[in-house]
Amino acid sequence: MSDTTQTHTLVIEREMAHPPEKIWRALTEGRLIQEWLMSNDFQPVVGHRFSFRATPVPGWNGVIESEVKVVEPQVRLVYSWGTMGMSSVVTWTLTPTESGTQVRMEQSGFPSEDGPNYKGAKYGWQKFIGNLERVAGGLA
């Protein structure tokens, strides 16, 4: 907590009673992704640019622009997550456990486009941006 204004990170972890191979499919097959997240044109190929699409609402076009950053089958999947001029990175990590898989989602890093002026912001600007980003997703 030395510098909370630097990066905002949201972590969700849950153990699921399913093997990593199966969860990997749900994270990387477009048709399956659509069932639990959003419609998309995802491909598990590093450098592939794609978008998630939700129903537009006033003030938000419903589009999340992404690019695949890391594909380590059944272990790690990383893609960028950009919407409303803000970008972050979503990292999925799968760790086998005795009864299934520990699924970890980390969303972190927010834009540099507004410069280093975040420092000194009294009210946790980065936290706000992080929240805004989550809302963009939550409006889906």
Place this chain on the structure above:
Amino acid sequence: MQAERDHVFRALADPTRRAIFEELTRAGEQTVHALTRHAGVSQPAVSKHLTVLKRAKLVQHRRDGRETHYRAQPDALAPMVDWLDHYGAFWRERFDRLENLLERMDK
């Protein structure tokens, strides 16, 4: 309440307006001239952005002779933040959906 949130949300969806609001929060009250130097866009553009921020109650202004001074009102973020917290559950809800899907994939 809904209208207020829409104003705040829209006002801050634009990077230039976020930069102006952030600058006012960081550096305190400033004139349009000073903000224009900082923003890197024309003065009419800055004034337009300030009007949007004003409508969202994110800034207040006062006149002093020919100059208008603006200052940030971060409190205006409060209703927004409450609302945002409500949606903090987004990924958890998606985790639930993912688990449901995994159950169905068994069949």
